[in-house]
Structure formats: structure tokens, C-alpha cells
Amino acid sequence: MNTDTVIGDGSKQDVKDSGVVLAANHRFVEPVKAVKNITDMAIWEKSEAYMEYTGFIATLNEAVKSKPLSVDCKISDNVKKILTMLEKIEKLIDEYPPIEQPQRFGNAAFREWFGKLKSISTQLLAEALDDSVHLAIPEVKVYLEESFGNATRIDYGTGHEMSFIMFLCCIYKIGCLKQEDNVATVLFIFNKYINLVRTLQKTYRMEPAGSHGVWSLDDYQFVPFIWGSSQLIDQPKIYPPGKFLEEEVIAKYADEYLFISCIKHINEVKTGPFAEHSNQLWSISAVGSWTKINQGLIKMYKKEVLGKFPVIQHVMFGSLLPIRRFPLTH
Incomplete structure (x- = not known):
């Protein structure tokens, strides 16, 4: 594959291993909303932007598998x-x-x-x-x-x-x-x-x-639970997964794993029984493996966030994440 990206002015930039190739005449545009009604959701789910975005989530999900926040990595x-x-x-x-x-x-x-x-x-x-x-x-x-x-x-x-x-x-x-x-x-x-x-x-x-975080696992976030559960795959320290509810585990590992950090944050801002204020996470604690939790969260994200018009109506589409159908026909 060609390893040069050609930016809008015709200049070239080395992007080895990125798999990115922008055409020589590429023109950047200001992103705009394109999902105007429920029927447009079908266009979104077949779009280049959808495939790029879900592929990006999956690629980074795999990249951090079994890696704590303290892992030695290139910066x-x-x-x-x-x-x-x-x-x-x-x-x-x-x-x-x-x-x-x-x-x-x-x-x-x-x-x-x-x-x-x-x-x-x-x-x-x-x-x-x-x-x-x-x-x-x-x-x-x-x-x-x-x-x-x-x-x-x-x-x-x-x-x-x-x-x-x-x-x-x-x-x-x-x-x-x-x-x-x-x-x-x-x-x-x-x-x-x-x-x-x-x-x-x-x-x-x-x-x-939205309706009080109805499209999320807590009131605000979702993706740190996906990438955070990938970090915990094959990590014996927090197994079975239900241990993520234990106070000692949260105190010890909140700085090592995104998922545990999220649980710590919820406990700091919510009062009352965890099973009541965070029912979906409580249910997840009964799943037998972090691999299954991770796979389940990705499916849930596609359905409960990417599949919801009240969320996607606000998404912006431009030249880099276009609403056009994927794959492109030549």
C-alpha cells in the first residue's frame, strides 16, 4: 500500500503503517449533521463513517487487551x-x-x-x-x-x-x-x-x-467500559469479574484499569445500593469472563448508542468521516 498521505495542498506526509491514503485533490470540509430523521439511521449504519468509527473502536480495543494503564508503551x-x-x-x-x-x-x-x-x-x-x-x-x-x-x-x-x-x-x-x-x-x-x-x-x-444517561452504563460515559474491560482480559487480579464491585479491588486498581476507575467514580458521585443506581453494571458483574463482558459491551454500544436516533442526530459528517455508503463503488 502507498504509505504517503496527500493533504489538500498537494504536500506529502509519511504515514507508514497507518493505512491512510488521502487523494491528491482531497478537500477538507466543515462537518455537518446528516441524520435528520429515523429513516436516515439506515444510511448511517451503512455509511463509511459508521464502518470507520466501529473499526476504530475495535482496533483500539484489541490494542489495549490485557494492558494496565502503567504498561510501558511508546509515547x-x-x-x-x-x-x-x-x-x-x-x-x-x-x-x-x-x-x-x-x-x-x-x-x-x-x-x-x-x-x-x-x-x-x-x-x-x-x-x-x-x-x-x-x-x-x-x-x-x-x-x-x-x-x-x-x-x-x-x-x-x-x-x-x-x-x-x-x-x-x-x-x-x-x-x-x-x-x-x-x-x-x-x-x-x-x-x-x-x-x-x-x-x-x-x-x-x-x-x-438524553433521558438521564439512558444510553450509557453510567450517567455520562460508555467507551471506557469497553476499552477498560479489554484491559482486564486474562488479568488474574480481578477475576471473576464480579470482584470489580469489591471496595478493596476498587481502591487498589482504579489507577491501573479504566473500567475500575469508572466504578470508583460512580461510587463517588452516587449514593445508595450499587444494584439500584447502576443496575446494568450490577448485571454485568455476574458474567463469567472479561472476554464475554467486552464482546457484550461492544454489541450493547452498537445497539444502545450507535443505534439510537436521539444520539446520532447530533453526529457530524465531513470528508474524513463521510455519510456516503461503504464500500465505495468505482
């Missing part, structure tokens, strides 16, 4: 640049502390924070991405901006999480992240992102998007 300069960008986004929270207001949820200071993010997103990406792919910034920045919640409703949900993963997928497609970055993308970049959005959720008391 490239481009991974470091994206981590630096996320750190800058997180520091913005200090500039916009919650304001005194009567309502319990949805602190209006989030709108100020979000406005600031949008005003500097182009600059942040210009610093994080190679000069050779700066033509892609107007396209990829939409996914980045949509990754942190909705400023009107002051809510956050699986659609925003999906936007960040689409952002990462696009970064791979333009060649800034490569196959050798797969492990670090989950264990460093995605983990950093999850901690950042948890801070946003707590700081601004953000509402769960």
Missing part, C-alpha cells in the same frame, strides 16, 4: 502534543469558576468556559498538529469542540464522548497518529480526556444528556 511526540492540548483545555476551568446561582444543575459558568474553548480551538490544534496537516483543522476542530458537552443545555453524554473518539479517528486519518500510537491513544489520551470531562461534570454540575 510519541504527537501523542505528547495532544496531551499538552488537553492540559491547556483543562486549565481553562480555573479561569471560569462556578457562579452562585439558584438551580442545582447546569452552572452557567460552563457557557463562558465553552465560549473560550471555541475561541482558541484553532490555535490549540495549530500547536498540537503538524504544519503539514493544518488544512484539516477547520474539519477536525468541530469534533474537538463537540467533545465537552452542550453549552445551551449544559449537559454531557455519549454523543459528546463519541465526538472525541471521532476526533481521534480523524487525527489518525490525516496521519498525525499512527498504528504505533494505538496503546498510548487509549491509556494516555483517552484516559486524560475522561478525567477532564469528569472534572467538567463535577465543576459545572452538568446534566446527563
Whole structure:
């Protein structure tokens, strides 16, 4: 396979092992919504974007199989640049502390924070991405901006999480992240992102998007449970899987596994019996192996998130993640 990616201006960039080939006349576009009604869901599920996205989830799922967060893995300069960008986004929270207001949820200071993010997103990406792919910034920045919640409703949900993963997928497609970055993308970049959005959720008391997290395993997230359960495959320390409910296990391994970190977070923000406030996770604890849990979560994600119009109606499609049918006919 040709290992050159040709960016919109005709310049070439080496993207060995990434499998990415953009045409010489490739033109980046600002992503737009395309799933306007229920019948459009069939177009989405047969689209290039759907295949790219689900394939990306599966590829990174396999990459982190049996690997704790502390695993020794390559951290490239481009991974470091994206981590630096996320750190800058997180520091913005200090500039916009919650304001005194009567309502319990949805602190209006989030709108100020979000406005600031949008005003500097182009600059942040210009610093994080190679000069050779700066033509892609107007396209990829939409996914980045949509990754942190909705400023009107002051809510956050699986659609925003999906936007960040689409952002990462696009970064791979333009060649800034490569196959050798797969492990670090989950264990460093995605983990950093999850901690950042948890801070946003707590700081601004953000509402769960949708009907109180109905399309998720907790109120806000889903994918860390998928990649997190892959980390736990063939790990004897947390077996049988039901041990993830034990306080000692959570305390010992929350910093080693995304899945356990999610359980710890739920316990910190919820009160009452776990079986009541997190019934789906309680049910998962009875499954006999992490492999089965992982496979089941991927199926559940496709049905309960990717298959739900209220989520997908907000998804953006551009040149890198197009709504056109897959495979392309020539």
C-alpha cells in the first residue's frame, strides 16, 4: 500500500503503517449533521463513517487487551502534543469558576468556559498538529469542540464522548497518529480526556444528556467500559469479574484499569445500593469472563448508542468521516 498521505495542498506526509491514503485533490470540509430523521439511521449504519468509527473502536480495543494503564508503551511526540492540548483545555476551568446561582444543575459558568474553548480551538490544534496537516483543522476542530458537552443545555453524554473518539479517528486519518500510537491513544489520551470531562461534570454540575444517561452504563460515559474491560482480559487480579464491585479491588486498581476507575467514580458521585443506581453494571458483574463482558459491551454500544436516533442526530459528517455508503463503488 502507498504509505504517503496527500493533504489538500498537494504536500506529502509519511504515514507508514497507518493505512491512510488521502487523494491528491482531497478537500477538507466543515462537518455537518446528516441524520435528520429515523429513516436516515439506515444510511448511517451503512455509511463509511459508521464502518470507520466501529473499526476504530475495535482496533483500539484489541490494542489495549490485557494492558494496565502503567504498561510501558511508546509515547510519541504527537501523542505528547495532544496531551499538552488537553492540559491547556483543562486549565481553562480555573479561569471560569462556578457562579452562585439558584438551580442545582447546569452552572452557567460552563457557557463562558465553552465560549473560550471555541475561541482558541484553532490555535490549540495549530500547536498540537503538524504544519503539514493544518488544512484539516477547520474539519477536525468541530469534533474537538463537540467533545465537552452542550453549552445551551449544559449537559454531557455519549454523543459528546463519541465526538472525541471521532476526533481521534480523524487525527489518525490525516496521519498525525499512527498504528504505533494505538496503546498510548487509549491509556494516555483517552484516559486524560475522561478525567477532564469528569472534572467538567463535577465543576459545572452538568446534566446527563438524553433521558438521564439512558444510553450509557453510567450517567455520562460508555467507551471506557469497553476499552477498560479489554484491559482486564486474562488479568488474574480481578477475576471473576464480579470482584470489580469489591471496595478493596476498587481502591487498589482504579489507577491501573479504566473500567475500575469508572466504578470508583460512580461510587463517588452516587449514593445508595450499587444494584439500584447502576443496575446494568450490577448485571454485568455476574458474567463469567472479561472476554464475554467486552464482546457484550461492544454489541450493547452498537445497539444502545450507535443505534439510537436521539444520539446520532447530533453526529457530524465531513470528508474524513463521510455519510456516503461503504464500500465505495468505482
